[in-house]
Amino acid sequence: MKKKSAFVKEFFKEKKQVGAIAPSSKYLMKKMLKPIDFNTAKVIIELGPGNGVFTKGLLDKMASDAKLFSFELNENFYDLIKADISDNRLVLLNDSAEKIGEILKEHNIEVVDYVVSSLPLAVIDGPVKNVILDEAVACLKPDGKYIQFQYTLNAKKLLESKFKNVSYTFVPANIPPAFVYKCHQ
Numbered sequence: 001m002k003k004k005s006a007f008v009k010e011f012f013k014e015k016k017q018v019g020a021i022a023p024s025s026k027y028l029m030k031k032m033l034k035p036i037d038f039n040t041a042k043v044i045i046e047l048g049p050g051n052g053v054f055t056k057g058l059l060d061k062m063a064s065d066a067k068l069f070s071f072e073l074n075e076n077f078y079d080l081i082k083a084d085i086s087d088n089r090l091v092l093l094n095d096s097a098e099k100i101g102e103i104l105k106e107h108n109i110e111v112v113d114y115v116v117s118s119l120p121l122a123v124i125d126g127p128v129k130n131v132i133l134d135e136a137v138a139c140l141k142p143d144g145k146y147i148q149f150q151y152t153l154n155a156k157k158l159l160e161s162k163f164k165n166v167s168y169t170f171v172p173a174n175i176p177p178a179f180v181y182k183c184h185q
């Protein structure tokens, strides 16, 4: 199945999970990756890769010895990425982002440099998104960054309750237009 039609199909089937009608644009991808220093990043976590638009962008820029852990809850998106991307730096997981700590422990990794999240915080249940954000905070290095896009500014308060510094930029060239948050302690 084509990647865009897969996206629309999953959107209508799993509205509370996917939270987007179309894959992100390359402009949004560039803004999401801008805060990342790929010269120093050793471990990056991606939450909600969908059809893999950011996954590919990250792998294109990552060092040869860096690792990317991508958590995708939706089995169809997971299968799509698995068939599409073959890269030994990628650890693709068909699991919820709530399991970040557990998975990192299995890989003997204590801290990560960046968390890049596409999770639809607007539609994820409160307790679940709280666990996910706490897991992200717990695994980040003291100078690590959490990068998140959303279509509204509704998540600002929640993010400010988890991170000392929260800033955002607007990306009009996306369907729908989006905000990219950069968060750190």
Ligand SMILES: C[S@@+](CC[C@H](N)C(=O)[O-])C[C@H]1O[C@@H](n2cnc3c(N)ncnc32)[C@H](O)[C@@H]1O
Binding pocket: 017, 018, 019, 020, 022, 023, 024, 047, 048, 049, 050, 051, 052, 053, 054, 071, 072, 073, 074, 077, 095, 096, 097, 098, 118, 119, 120, 124
């Ligand atoms: C808005 S889509 C973003 C897809 C892609 N990154 C993009 O920007 O085009 C959100 C993705 O998050 C996934 N997702 C939702 N809840 C999740 C969870 N708890 N853990 C991991 N992935 C989740 C959905 O299945 C979907 O693929």
